[in-house]
Amino acid sequence: MNDKDGFCALLVMTTVPDEASAQKLAHALVERRLAACVHLLPSIRAVYRWQDAIEEATEVAVHIKSVQARYAELEIAIRELHPYDVPEIVAVPIVAGSRDYLEWLKKQVAGGTDIQE
Template sequence: MNRGTRMNCLMVFCNVPDEITARHIAHVLVQEQLAACVNILPSCQAVYRWEGALQEGSEYPLLIKTTAAAYAALEQRLQALHPYDVPEIIALPVAQGLPAYLTWVSSEVVSREC
């Protein structure tokens, strides 16, 4: 694998309000080949300011493995599936990783136009 393939992979973070939503989004993203894999982490507490008021609640973090070429379509689909008005969707490039794993991620994700 060359450096270009590694740079092609992204780790996308997104929190959702409950386990049912987490499972639904994970299944859709993988079935539609927008993500190679989605890890659903255990519930965590979030403290944040929304519309001028302090908020607190539990959320389920999703770790979504995808490619840069599929990111725009993934973001659009994730936003459509997400119940929040402004969902947390943050993508970071994968700088290093096991070459065989990153090749697998790239092969499982289908690039498409939005």
């Protein structure tokens, strides 16, 4: 959600190969205040092309709630912690949501301080 102060909430998505990788990533992002909340959705199937072959794998989907102002740091952290050579990192703006939840999200990622875009 964008507001008059330039705040923009994001849903950032990635996938990892297993629950242990997902747990490690989620905890690190929340501890670093790059994410307010991370949802882990286990046992999804992915079909994709990699190095000229069609591959299929079981993965864990990771949904990260963050803010635009921290996106660059968040992407660096995901790349640092991610086990894949080319991790999926896709961010979409949250265009609407509960005001109370979005205020909570903003405070968690800001570490209790105001975020300026």
